[in-house]
Amino acid sequence: MPLFGIDVWEHAYYLDYRNVRPDYVKAIWGLANWSDVAARLAAAKK
Amino acid sequence: MVRGEARARTNRLRGGPPIYASVAHDNPPLFVTRRSRRRRPPEPLHLLGEPRPSKQGRRRSARGRAADSHQRQGPSRIYSACESSSMCSLPYHLHRRLRLLLGSSRARAQFGSFEAMKTQLSGSTVAVQGSGWGWLGYDKATKSVAIATCPNQVGSPPCRQPRAARRGTPITGGRDCHSLLWSSSSWAACESPA
Numbered sequence: 001m002p003l004f005g006i007d008v009w010e011h012a013y014y015l016d017y018r019n020v021r022p023d024y025v026k027a028i029w030g031l032a033n034w035s036d037v038a039a040r041l042a043a044a045k046k
Numbered sequence: 047m048v049r050g051e052a053r054a055r056t057n058r059l060r061g062g063p064p065i066y067a068s069v070a071h072d073n074p075p076l077f078v079t080r081r082s083r084r085r086r087p088p089e090p091l092h093l094l095g096e097p098r099p100s101k102q103g104r105r106r107s108a109r110g111r112a113a114d115s116h117q118r119q120g121p122s123r124i125y126s127a128c129e130s131s132s133m134c135s136l137p138y139h140l141h142r143r144l145r146l147l148l149g150s151s152r153a154r155a156q157f158g159s160f161e162a163m164k165t166q167l168s169g170s171t172v173a174v175q176g177s178g179w180g181w182l183g184y185d186k187a188t189k190s191v192a193i194a195t196c197p198n199q200v201g202s203p204p205c206r207q208p209r210a211a212r213r214g215t216p217i218t219g220g221r222d223c224h225s226l227l228w229s230s231s232s233w234a235a236c237e238s239p240a
Binding site for chain 1: 178179183191
């Protein structure tokens with residue numbers, strides 16, 4: 001079951017981060033909603 | 047008169063607060079404090095090749111105690127040690143999420159820590175050739191949290207993400223994903239006029 005996904009298509013990050021994909025992925029962690037991820041995990045475990 | 051003493055005396059006559067800094071700087075104390083004079087017990091002797099005996103009677107830091115508990119009981123003790131001390135940068139509520147996220151002992155053994163999981167997922171996602179996705183998924187077969195990537199390009203190798211994750215995403219790459227896409231297409235909707 002997918003819990004958390006990171007989109008690394010160019011249209012997802014190129015406007016803000018150009019071709020620096022590591023900076024985009026690093027910034028993702030500050031936006032992740034772990035409450036939702038935990039809820040999905042709890043639902044997947046049932 | 048020693049430098050700084052006149053200023054301290056004038057300040058004392060005026061009733062101001064005592065100046066400790068200048069006095070301490072100009073007149074260093076000739077005695078040692080009681081704390082620094084305290085002698086530590088000698089360390090017990092041990093032979094080379096044998097495990098080092100524990101240093102009893104010495105105050106251990108929070109980091110040292112956490113490391114000891116990590117060695118004794120595995121990485122799960124680290125989380126509780128982080129929650130009760132300020133040595134970890136993660137806030138308390140994120141540690142609760144972490145314990146929910148890495149609830150199974152298998153997942154803990156796989157990633158080790160929350161930071162390790164983030165580092166592994168970041169590395170896998172950044173390493174995707176071209177466009178694609180990085181996934182954190184739950185594999186029901188092994189009952190563990192898994193990391194997977196999916197390059198969204200025709201002709202790419204088959205997806206390495208969990209089967210359930212492939213089924214849940216509308217557009218995915220690889221031979222397996224494309225075969226699933228064909229089987230899940232609604233041909234009736236395609237034939238009907240818009």
